[in-house]
Amino acid sequence: MRLIASVAVVLLLAGCGGQQAEKTPAPTPASTFGGTDLAWIEIMLAMNEQVVPLLDAVPARAGGAATRDLAATVRVFTEAELPELRALHDLAGLPAENQHVGMPMPGMVTEADLAAMTALSGPAFDEAASGKLTEAIEQAVTLARSEQEHGIDPRTRALAGEVLAARATVAAGADAGKREN
Template identity: 50%
Template sequence: MKAIARILLSGALALAGCTTAGADPVTSPTPTIASHFGGTDLAWIEINIAMNEELLPLLDLVPQRSGRPDVQAMAQQTKTFTDAELTALRELHDQAGLPKENPHKNMPMPGMVTSDQVTKAAKLAGKEFDTLVLKALQEHLEQSEKLAGSEDRSGVEPQTRALALQIIRTRHAALSSIKEAS
């Protein structure tokens, strides 16, 4: 079962454009996983928790550094739905019996906001800051939408698939706003 879960996880990561370069392999034993979660569901939950958690520090900089009310409103809207999604994702994480340590945290992947981006953004203000934030936010939302589409097509757990559909809708609306702001 562990081998199958790892193969499915690797496949899901490859589809998501993730790379394991520089990442430590998962060496901790896999806890018992509820049978109604498939490999795609499990990978999607962990990847989205990591991506959303890494986005929040960048969004927290917006009120003090952005010079545009529309960027501030977009960041607040994104923070609101990201916080709500994280709550749902963490509940699914616990239901699935996934390990506490997320193997995707700080993993280089498309759409992942990095600590370097946050550090760079913290040194900027006004137009330069807004440009960086809009680009990072667009990349995050586009990748998140793609991942949710993969979960919708390949996932098997109903709550997880329902959350993926909700995420597709929020990403579509947010991306429309970003394109108008750019």
């Protein structure tokens, strides 16, 4: 009896029972997200969103071209990644309130960090802002490597690969600049 009921349910769900309505494909998740994927999306989204106000402060506060150049580069990959991170966030069904916003961790520009840095200008700002941007780059690399190693969602892992590639370019440029000095 249980087998017959199960077969009937399967047939009804498959649209094989009685009168058939126009078939519309049932929505299916684009991919499966694991815990590493979900955490990486939220942390990277928070890090990228929270670095933007610092990037916005650079033109008025920076004293040197190196800080402006670094900020411009960080802005390019941040603005490229944010739409993808937001799309993955929505696709994964993560809550609207990101629990990682404002989390005091390496690379995260907290409100206190931003307030302290924007109270500075010239060389002092350059040192603080460049240090925080470098820290954000390094933390993003660490997190992206972890996503590459432990994540299971292909789109999330692909974006982590893009994050690694973008930051490798910045790190290579910074290393070349150090050698020139």
